Each structure stands twice: as structure tokens, then as C-alpha cells.
Amino acid sequence: MYTSLSNRRSFIKKMAMLSAMTAAASMFPGILFADEQEKGIPDNVNLDWKKGPCRFCGVGCGILVGTENGKAVAVKGDPNCSVNKGLLCVKGYHQIMCIQSKDRLTHALVKKNGRYVQTPLDEALDIVANKMKETIASHGKDSVAMYTSGQSTIPEGYVASKLMKGAIGTNNLDCNARLCMASAVTGFLTSFGADEPMGCYEDIDHADYFVTWGNNMAEMHPVLFSRMLEQKSLRGAKIIDFATRTTRSSTASDRSILFEPQTDLAVANAICYEIIKNGWVNKSFIEKHCSFSKGLTNMGYGLEDKYKFKDKPEKIDFEAYKEFLKDYSPEKVSKYSKVSVKDIKYLASIYGNPNNKVVSYWCMGMNQHTRGTWMNNLVYNIHLLTGKISQPGNGPFSLTGQPSACGTAREVGTFTHKLPKGVVMNKKHRELAAKIWKVPVERIPSKPTYHATEMFRAVDRGDIKFIWTQATNPLVSLPKTSRYRPAMEKKSCFVVVSDVFPTPTSDVADVILPAAWHIEKSGLYGNSERRTQHWNKMVEAPGEATADAWMFIEVAKRMGYGDLFPYSKENHVEEIYNEYKQFHEGAKHGMAPLEVLKKESGAIWPYVNGKSTQWRFNAKYDPACSNGEAFHFYGKPDGKAVIWQRPFEEAPEKPDKEYPFWLNTGRVVEHWHTGSMTRRIPVLHQAMPNAYVEFHPDDAKKLGIRNGENIKVSSKRGSCVLPASINERGLPTKGQVFVPFFDENMLINDVTLDAFCPISKEPDYKKCAVKVQKV
Amino acid sequence: MRKRLGIISFFVIIFIAFIVIWNYSYQQGLEEAYTPIIETPTGKYIPSESGVFRRFDDAGLGYANMPVDENHQRTLKDYYDNRAYPGAPPSIPHPVKKERSLGGNTCIQCHQKGGFVEKFNTYAPVTPHPEMVNCRQCHVTKKTNTTFKEFAFAKVRPPKVGEGINNAMPGSPPMIPHQLQMRENCISCHAGPSAPKEIRVTHPERINCRQCHLPSVIEQVDHNVFSRQTNYDE
């Protein structure tokens, strides 16, 4: 906002106003002056602006969608939303453009004699319901499965769970959040007994240091990163980037530290070693609020079908933990992590200095890890040992990648072992679900069945004979798609795909159902900071495209479960949310009432007595704390958080003579998930039309590879040809190549390994061994 | 005698202490030396990515608080008139101070941070690449307005600016209609008193420009660009 010297007076007025606002901001951090920001937005068109959350990543920015004559024509950041304060990223600004794409799925398609035939939706739903009933009748309940998404809305996830677990009575329900958030969930549950971060985004306004663990926030969570940069220039907060690849975030941070893939486990332990050695432990905090445990080691990697693992936790004491850490002195760890002793000590001192407020951020780097649960535990250890947790500006913060990974997948529980409250293994939780769902408790099975990877293995084996996927694209996003694509093509399994656009997954479907997009239906999402966000339908969906939730309900009715789904078409979102809300009643997880969500840009749960709880487990902010102390980790029966003894273990597949490179996969700022939406937005496609394989310049030189040359990347499982990229978006370390996974024409997941964390069952997309050849 | 002994032993102690400390630090130095550390690339690593953030490291210019002097603004026309074609290095439209210097410590005096120059009655434009000190490798002066022979180079039209030209929707952020090489530092041309008035940014306090503004000019050849094989509409 620039001013003119010729209009000196208005300039001075503006300065006077700014100084007052600055003063206000220093007195009340987080204060918002919406008026001022709204003025900055060009408003030359007379549009009707409607509020909602962004469709893309898990940050959950507030957006305002401008509609004109029933069409969405513009997007701007919602200045009243505390998440983004009016700012969006390029994907957010252009999101609505994808729905105008000409190849939009507008009608149901049914495969007949190898060809897709346009079919009235009612008829297609009949086919789906009949096929589901038939399959159950001839092969049993556990032969049908549903694979949903962290992009499903809360009502969609809820009816999916109710249909599968409550009505049909099978736990064959899992979702793509298994591929991105499962390790975060098991990390939270093992350390604190309660899922989801204790802090919130406001931590950014208070922290002195941001440590990002394997996380390129400048591209993946750009709005939060911009908030960090703002604090950097305002208050001198520092950003420390700890990663295996030099990225846009590294170039913007104060220090970038690189490590050898998988050794983050060892470095985290070395940080704890240094904290204890230098007496930086917050003794009173760990005495009052922490216990120590160890679990099984050498768990394996889940590479074989029907792999099973159950951890056996065992209590230990502080001395035993100290003894264990002796193997992790910075000197020892430095040798294989390739991080200098100085850098390890530097990281430890950042956490150790009692005057520093530190927030750790991470996302897929730590979660998509064959020891993802451990890695999550280890970062919690650092924060627990130093007592830097659950306070403004202090705490570990696990970011999410999908708009409702928290709201739907984790809170509603669209995982095989989950119920809207608790887990299927727990009798009390099953009883509560049965009561609210009004079904006999015996109908909800007590044993979890297939997690995502195993679900598609079961399709391959022929154990699953009917699968229905919604709002996700597993044949691009699963690891080792070279196995699962042929599996889904098999005649033995009937495939139903609900989606907005055709994808490689819908290519193998027997029935394709046209889904309404985000703003074409009402719904609720839940973002990374426990914020529940509601939006109302803004535009009509084209053709027969219908909200996923309503398609579930229609199928349920056709299967004879109509009495369990007594919702109305117009109001089903509200009716379902109000039913779902009963599960979470109480101070620990109370959800905000719909009236509040409609008015405000979301509210953070636990929502107690009309107030969001920004910092959980801290008695000052969290009314659920009941032990009379400053902190109460009420997720655990003894009220104490657990510091876990978790060792370093090797990756399942490491570079060798034949396959000499690490393969790392990820995203770019332009595209989101498998690109089925973002690639249909011209601006984004033009900026990033295809995937690439990134080399370190030295490796490229040695192999004689030039920018843009076609390179075949192959592993033991499959191969993929991509153009080389040198010194462009990112810089992998020597001996590593990086490929973004959004491109359905260059399927890098044909190459990746389907090894997963034995505790969370989340696959590791960041490490496998490949070779590269010019073609 | 006693005094002398005292002095000698004092120096002996200092000497021993020196040896001990020196040895210790030498050992420490050795310890790190044999671990193969992954060095963080320093300096100009991934220039296309780091350039956008550079302004905060050295210049520290408060772009957000710079008032605009409307009487001495540059226009986009001035900007392009000084270049052979869009993206070409601008020529030097004024006499140079020291003919024999590379430019590193001459040009930079005015062009690193900018500022009003009384003599030329204008603000000095800020260079997006102050680290490249051989300025006159690319930037030359203009001593005559004539040409050697008749001249037929068709000047490419510069990209247009304005609401609705580079942006996809009303109010959405405009895309970048020019190449980025050597112009990675957006702020140097898009903010401050020397910025051409048509392309001055309204929010110079934002830092990660390419969070919202993407290049719309892609230099690479299309590789198997997004295409779907299946056609359901049969």
C-alpha cells in the first residue's frame, strides 16, 4: 500500500493509523483489522462473496468465493480468518477454475462390454447397491471395502463409517490419510494418548525459533511459511531447516542442515543426549508430567502380505533412558548421519536454551517413514525433556496435507480400527457408537481388518471383491502402483469410483459416479490446528454430479438401511453433523455448534463454554485439565506424557552397487495431491506442466546428464521416464534424486517401495534405491 | 631468586596450559575431519529459488514504508525504451563516473540500494543481481543515437500489464509474464521509488512472492505434457 507525496495529508493520516495499529498489535498479538485489508483487495466487480475453507492442503485457509449469475468467478483470502488473515497461495486463488474443466464427470458411467455407457445416476446407484448386496450375500461382509479420503467432508466420512461399520458390519474402511497422517496419529497416541497437535497456528506469533523437520513449507504450506517469514522480519525469529534436500524453504531459512535419509532418528536422539548432558532438562516438568517407556525393536517393514505387528510397551526409568542414549553422542551420530557435530550441538542448544521458544514443524518427511511413529515420538521427547510444549510459541506441531485429514479421517475415524470416538477394539467405544447409530452393538466387529496398503493387496489376492473409492486417486498415490494397478484391473474385484474428474483410478472402474466439488455442496472440514470449518453450497454442480454423502445415503437406502439414514437431501449436512457431535461431547473434544461455525471462520476444538481451546494440556487454557497442576496430559490414565526409547534402525532398502541412488518423492507449490484438480487449472499447469527428476549437479556431471534430457528411473519394482532437472526447483544431496508425484503421465509410484511403519502402517515414499539411465 | 622462580613457574604454567589447550582443540578439529559431512550449499545455490528472499539479507530496505514520489516516477515505457528487447540488459543512459572500472564498486554505489540522484533528477534503479560485479560486461553506455548501417531488428513487444491481463480471475494474483533468469529478486524492480509505476507492487512486505505469482513463460520444451488417453464419452 503505497502513498503519494503530493497528498501529504492522507499519507500522514495513514502513518498515524499504522502506528496506532502497530501499537495495538504489540499489546494484543493476533489482533485483526479486517477493514483495512479489505480495502486493499480490488473489488471492481459486483460479486457475491461466500465464505469457506480452501479445497487444497491441510492449512485450512479461509477463502471468499465470488459468484456471479450462479457461477464461481473469483477467490480471495478471507481477512477475517485467523489462519491466513487474507492471504492465500497460488493454488488457493485459482482453485475454482478446475470445475469448469471440459472433461468434468457430469453423469454416471457404467462399463458395459468394455465401454463406458452414460447412465442415469439412480440406475447407477442401483447397480452399486445390488452389487454390494450380492457380494456380501455370496462372499461375506468382509469381501466389500470402501476407501475414502482426507478430502471427504466430515458428514461424508461419518456416513461412510456408519454404513460400513454400523449398517453392514465390516471394518473394511480405510482412507488415503493412512498414506499421509497415520504416523502422526500413532505418534500422538503413544506419546500423549490423544490425537492431534496441542498447540495452534498462533504459536507462530510467539516463537523465537522454527525448526522444520524434513518439511519444505515454502512450497507445501506457503501461507504458514509466510506467517513465519513475517515474524522473521518483524521480530527476528529464526527458521532452521533440517532436511535431506535443499529447497525453497532452505534458501529462506537462517540455517539449513542436511542429513542422510533415515538418520533423523539418530539425530533426534543425539539432541536428547546433548540436552541431558548439558543439564538443559526441565527436571520438575518431567518429574511431574512424564513417564518413560520402551517398545519392541527390529519390527520389520511390512513388505510381505498379511504382515502383523503389535508393540509391547514396557515402563523404564530415566536412568535406563540415559543409558540408552549413550549410543547417540553427537560424535557417534555424526559419522552416519553426515551432520556435523557442531550442527547437532547447535540444534540441541536451540531446544536447550530455556529462554528460547521453539516450535517444531513437520509433515510427510517424518510421517512417510518406515519408523514414522518412532520419529514422531522422538521429536515429542525433545519437547518434553525441555518442557517446551503446550504453551504459546512452544511445542511440536504436526502439519497435515489434506483439508480434512484431521476433521474427517482422524476425528470421524475413517480408518479400519477407528470409530467416531475411540477404536473398534474397545467395548465401551463400540457401545457408544451402537447407541448413537441405533444398531445392535454386536454388529460392529471388534477386530480391525485392512489398512490402505493391505486393502489393495487383498484386492490383488482376490479377497476383496468389491471396492468403492471416493475423492482420492490411489492408482497414482499408492506406493508400488506397479502391483496395485494390475490388481484393480482384475475381474475378481468390482470397482466403483466417485470422483469429480477422470483419473487413472476411474480408468479401471466398473462404475464411475459423478461427485460434486467442494463449493458445489455444503460441508465441514477440520484443519491441522483442530479447527472445524463449515461452508454452504455456493454454486450448483453440473449435470447429475451429487455430494458423496448423499450418494452413500442413497446406496444405504437401496440396501435396506434406510431407517439408519433418515436424513433429508436439503439438510443432511446439518443433521449429520449434529448427530456426529454427540460422540465428542465433553471438555476433551467438544465440537463447536453449527451456528458458531456458520458465523465464524471455524472454531478450534475442544470448544468448551463457547470458547476455542488453543493450547491443550495447559491448565491456563484447557478446561479439561483436572489434576491441579500447570499441565495435565489427560490422554494417558496416569496423566503423564510418555518419553519413548526409540533407537535408530536402517531403512529397508538402501542404495547399493546396482541401484546407487536414493529416490525421494514429494510435491511442488503448483500442484496438489495427484494433480487431478490443479492440472486442470491453466495457470498452474502452465507453470509446472510435467514432473521431472532432480539431480545434484555433481551427479549429473558425472553421468553426463543435461537439463531436460529424458532419464529412466528404475527400481526392482518398476520404472518411469522423466526429464532431468538440475539446479532448478530443488537440490537433492549427492547420491539422491527427487521426483514430484503429481504427474499421471509419469507415474513415479510405479518405482516406490510399499514398506511401511509397522505401528502406523503408513508407507515410506521418501526412501528407496533406484538406478538412472539416459534414454 | 624467589621472585625469579615465581616468574619462571608462572610462564611454565602458561606454556603448559597453552600446549594442553592447543592439543585439545587440535584433537577436536581432527574429530570432525574424518566424518563425511554433507555440506550445506552456500552462496548462490539454486539462484532461481533463493533470489526472491535475498533482499532481507543485505539491503534491509524498508520497502513497505517507502513513500512514492509521484513527480519522479519511472514509467514502464522508460523501462523498456532502455532495452533492446524485453529481457535484454539495459544500456547505461548516463555518463559513467570511472571509465576504467568494472563497475563493481562504482555502479553499485547507486544501484545497489537506489536513492534520488539530483544530477539526473530521478531515482537510481536497484539491480536485482548486485553480486555480479562485472557490470559493464553486459551494460554498455550509449554514445550516439545513429546506427552504422540501416537496421532491421524487429523489437519484440513487451508483455502488457494491468488488471485482467496477466491474472486469470477478477482479483486473482497476476502471473509473471517475463523470464526470471538474473531477475529472481522481484522486489528490486517491483517496489521502491525507482520501480516503474505500472508494475509497482501494493504489498512489498510479503516475502515469498512465488507463493502466489508463478512464471507463465516456461522456457523448457514440453515433455509428454498432461494428456488423458481415455475418453469416456462414447
Next chain:
Amino acid sequence: MPIKSYLVHPHRGRKKELIKALSVIDQCQIVPAENKDLIVLVTDTETGKEEENLKEKLEAIESLKLLAMVSGFNTP
């Protein structure tokens, strides 16, 4: 011609009332905070005398709890 900016604190629950009262005064420009009980006020008057009168007027507003000046300019 004095220009002054203030932070204005309303009495509890009377922010709306205060905004209304301030917005009818010609010399006042206000920006209310969205999430806190606070209003930024910029006054723009022609003379020092007018400024003093305005100040008295402001202090007479009932819903106003506290008026804290942040900055002041005087342009010729």
C-alpha cells in the same frame, strides 16, 4: 493542522455503540479491530482549537472507557 491517532477502549460489551458514536463525527476516521475490544481512531482537524473541542467531545462519549494517544502530527 493536527492529525492524531488513538487506541480507543470501549466499556465491556459497548463496542458497537462506541463505533456508532465515533463514526458520526466528521473529523474522525475509525478502524475497529475484528477480534478484540479495541478501535483505532485517527482525528484530522484544521486548527488546534478545533482539536481541543473534539477531544472534549470524545471524552464525553459514555461508551468510551479509555482514550490512549499513539502518535500526533502537526502539518502547516
